[in-house]
Amino acid sequence: MPAGLRAIDCDVHPMVPAMSALAPYLDEFWRDQVVERGITQLDSQSWPINAPKTIRADWRDEKGRGASTVSALQTQALEPFGADLAILNPLYGVQMVLNADMAVAFTRALNDWIRAEWLDRDPRLRASIVLPLQDIGAAVAEIERLAPDRRFVQALVLAMGDAPLGKREFWPVYEACVRHGLPLGVHAGSAYRHPQTSVGWTSWYLEEYVANQQAFQSQLASLITEGALGKFPGMKVVLLESGVTWLPAFLWRLGKTWKGVRFEVPWVDRAPAELVRDQVRLTVQPFDAPEDDPGAVQRILDHLRSEDMLLWASDWPHWQFDGDAAVPPGFPASTLPKLLRDNALATYDRLRGEEGSQ
């Protein structure tokens, strides 16, 4: 990590060790229900604990789990990578819960666990508000409940949920995001309401992890064509763990087709690529590019026609790199100040002017 850049890590993943950890943050009814129903874990199939990518080998504890304490984050990521701030994006499987009341209770507990056991223990930490989209009204209420705490800097949903994110049913959420200066974070992963691909269910972890790219593309197309980005021009959308480099080719196809069928979506009155450059940001772990082609990163930046869109993230504890090589290779030195810090400050209203303070 280059010295002196005071990096902001835009995607780290605290992992809930077990449902019992959330018990203190549930009301009595749900606390007892968890015990009576024998709900011991909500680990998601999107991130199988034993899959190598889920937790880097040297970051696992003796039980093979990890990322469950602030001290692990401090010693494994914050300190070695020199991050000045880090944004916590918990991926515990609350989105998979079908009972909306249970989902809301569990999601609130997850957010409160993050606040009490992470944010309160290190002033460098910020977090996303995990949204219970099983109930849109409850998702808005969760934003309202937590937004007064300015350490919550983003609202978080998964790339694969119930419906495409541009749909008008989600707009009250976006209205709340804009009102409180919260970008919408969209992270790889599924609520398993639908097959993980548009052609059906996958058989393998490999297939599913790669399929997230299709989901990101579909969500971006939905947010643009439904008019959500245009309706909320102040809203930033941050694609987390997307792989990034699929974006230029996708925008080419979207923009090319839009030129011909613009009349179908007349509210899209600018080229989709322009909307994306203004409102969409992406974290760069992973960054899908050949490591033996030093010009690849610059070509991607040229295709994006912007150096303002990419945000550095370690993706801790996911295994995207070894050692301290937390910045993907190939980024020209001149791009690092923006990549590592300035773009994050421009994206996250709540990081500006109060960096490093609580």
Next chain:
Amino acid sequence: MSQTTAAPRRHVVAAVGEIPPGGRKLVEVAGRRVVVFNLDGEFFALGDRCPHQGGSLAAGCVTGHVSSPGPGEYSYSRRGEMVRCPWHYWEFDIRTGRSRFDPNRVRTRRYEARVEAGAALRDAVALPEGPYRAETFAVRVEDDYVVVDA
């Protein structure tokens, strides 16, 4: 456009009655394919070549202008004043030749078109040329004609 530096010449391309309101006619003037539209009695002429890949606008769908103040709202106006290339549906404003999606950079060539009386035209204009010579006609003093400058 740098196709010609000479001053444009007047070309009689049709008798007024040949292109009714809402109609169009493909003609060739000065070696170029031009499509002439009648919008409620006003005549407009565009190069019959989509700037994208050269599709014939004379073969495209004529439609209206749809814009939107916001998602789900359709403001439909200027019915009959937009033409879509039949190949990839790029939309062009018949009055200006400008594309809808990038009006400043993507446009098809526009020619001046108007109606002139036969009496004023006789002996003063070039007759249609090229493969459309079959459509050549005599200019009669008592009729009105569509004239394109090219």
